[in-house]
Amino acid sequence: MSDSLLPGAISDLVAAFSALPGIGAKTARRLAFHLVDAPPEKSRQLHRALSRLDTELAHCPTCGFFSRPGEACVLCASNRRRTGQLCVVGRIQDVLAIEEAGVFHGRYHVLGGYISPLNQVFPEDLRLVSLQERVEAERITEVILAFDAVSDADYTAHYLLELLPRTVRVHRIAAGIPFGGELEYTDGITLSHAFTLKRELPH
Numbered sequence: 736m737s738d739s740l741l742p743g744a745i746s747d748l749v750a751a752f753s754a755l756p757g758i759g760a761k762t763a764r765r766l767a768f769h770l771v772d773a774p775p776e777k778s779r780q781l782h783r784a785l786s787r788l789d790t791e792l793a794h795c796p797t798c799g800f801f802s803r804p805g806e807a808c809v810l811c812a813s814n815r816r817r818t819g820q821l822c823v824v825g826r827i828q829d830v831l832a833i834e835e836a837g838v839f840h841g842r843y844h845v846l847g848g849y850i851s852p853l854n855q856v857f858p859e860d861l862r863l864v865s866l867q868e869r870v871e872a873e874r875i876t877e878v879i880l881a882f883d884a885v886s887d888a889d890y891t892a893h894y895l896l897e898l899l900p901r902t903v904r905v906h907r908i909a910a911g912i913p914f915g916g917e918l919e920y921t922d923g924i925t926l927s928h929a930f931t932l933k934r935e936l937p938h
């Protein structure tokens with residue numbers, strides 16, 4: 736690669752950008768060159784933002800959403816959230832998509848992915864134990880699975896049905912999410928319909 740012609744300070748930056756999802760070699764080079772030419776404050780701002788990830792970011796010990804180290808997230812800390820109901824999602828981005836659609840006002844539980852033996856993701860890799868504990872401790876009567884329409888999510892939904900006590904009603908959001916579709920990329924209206932038309936899973 737011609738990047739070997741570049742001084743290490745730039746080629747390392749190009750390599751770091753290239754390692755990010757959705758960033759090809761050309762885009763990585765364009766971003767790196769942009770920063771080289773930009774006023775120093777622009778790189779300093781990026782540097783500050785990246786170093787805060789190390790020191791100021793954690794996962795909420797209760798639900799798995801982002802929080803400050805050792806603290807509950809804003810969603811768990813809020814006393815305006817409806818209780819008794821949990822919306823279980825695969826990833827943090829899904830919480831943001833649902834919040835943006837304004838279709839759910841209770842509390843969340845972020846699994847951290849879906850069970851996927853092919854990709855070496857097993858039940859113990861996900862926040863399942865804490866989900867069971869919450870269902871008990873928070874007297875949850877209804878769980879809404881807001882999952883992507885992919886087969887790993889289907890498998891995870893079935894696994895959760897076995898895991899959760901039979902006294903808990905389990906719903907899965909339904910219509911409108913195309914097969915293979917991800918919540919993150921689903922528009923608010925479709926997501927809102929999917930919540931309205933959620934179906935109860937036989938338990």
Ligand SMILES: [Zn+2]
Nearest residue numbers: 795798808811
């Ligand atoms: Zn939380």
